[in-house]
Amino acid sequence: MIELSIILKRIIRAALEEDIGLGDLTTEATIDSEANGKASLLAKEELILAGLPVFKYVFNEINSEIEFEEYYNEGALVPAGETVCIIKGPLSGMLKGERTALNFIQRMSGIATLTRRYVDRVKGLKVKILDTRKTAPGLRLLDKYAVRTGGGSNHRYGLFDGILIKDNHIAAAGSIKRAIELAMKNVPHTLKIEVEAEDLQGVEEAYKARADIILLDNMTLEQMRKAVGMLKGKVKIEASGGINLNTVEDVAKTGVDLISVGALTHSARAADFSLEILKSGGNRG
Numbered sequence: 001m002i003e004l005s006i007i008l009k010r011i012i013r014a015a016l017e018e019d020i021g022l023g024d025l026t027t028e029a030t031i032d033s034e035a036n037g038k039a040s041l042l043a044k045e046e047l048i049l050a051g052l053p054v055f056k057y058v059f060n061e062i063n064s065e066i067e068f069e070e071y072y073n074e075g076a077l078v079p080a081g082e083t084v085c086i087i088k089g090p091l092s093g094m095l096k097g098e099r100t101a102l103n104f105i106q107r108m109s110g111i112a113t114l115t116r117r118y119v120d121r122v123k124g125l126k127v128k129i130l131d132t133r134k135t136a137p138g139l140r141l142l143d144k145y146a147v148r149t150g151g152g153s154n155h156r157y158g159l160f161d162g163i164l165i166k167d168n169h170i171a172a173a174g175s176i177k178r179a180i181e182l183a184m185k186n187v188p189h190t191l192k193i194e195v196e197a198e199d200l201q202g203v204e205e206a207y208k209a210r211a212d213i214i215l216l217d218n219m220t221l222e223q224m225r226k227a228v229g230m231l232k233g234k235v236k237i238e239a240s241g242g243i244n245l246n247t248v249e250d251v252a253k254t255g256v257d258l259i260s261v262g263a264l265t266h267s268a269r270a271a272d273f274s275l276e277i278l279k280s281g282g283n284r285g
Helices: 006-020 025-030 052-062 091-121 140-149 167-173 176-186 200-208 221-231 248-252
Strands: 036-043 067-070 083-090 128-130 163-165 193-197 213-217 236-240 258-260 273-277
Touching (some): 036 091, 052 083, 091 140, 091 248, 163 167, 167 176, 176 193, 176 200, 200 213, 221 248
Parallel strands (some): 193 213
Antiparallel strands (some): 067 083
16 A cells, blocks of 8 residues: 655645645635535446545545545456445535545556556566656656556666666767666666667677666567577566557567556556535535
8 A cells, every 4th residue: 555655745735735726715615614524436437446545645634534434445446337435524625625636546546457457468478567757747656656556567766766778878878888887887786787779789789798687679579589589587678669558468478577668657548536425515504
């Protein structure tokens, strides 16, 4: 379960400030601040649930008296039309947090649902589905959590926790060999060095320069199979670039160890939820 970290608190507070600003004019004009009620969170399509703790944190940031009765756990497959949870407490707090809470859980469940589809496509094959850094600015913590909830794995979190020598690093350094040499010289020995290769010549150069992981960038299936034949059991092999639900199984069958898919986070469609008030009577007199 995702923890209420300092980063997450900052994300939630910024989102609420963005939406509420100086106050919710509509709610304050129409709802008695002392009125209580209930609301239901409804899944309007089949989905993998991700972000329910964040959904709850949003409301409790507004009013700690809001309570939840949960019917599904994180990572569960929720059928269309099912109630995910019941929310109880001050109606004004529910209405103020509604849009922000839905925005989070819709995005996160959308990412988890898409990730599960990729994971299911390669079920039984010895390969991991990874995300990338192609996340919504400021929401990487949540995007990557959603990938894990959907059954995928995380690539590096940011530029600070892993070495990945990409095409522009290679161009700036002069060659794959030179870029790897500089990385080995300037980073701790405890870090693995991953490098992109765009063709089989680059694969061979990266292997001879002692890269720990070689990323096959936008290669054809035939190139991938040849690269696996050269490298299997010697280094970790990752495939990336333009891989989608129609091609991921074929890529996995080439024998690569890892498949990274930017679409998990940059192209996931938001899952469809609605929040419906079940008990009214809290209007101002």
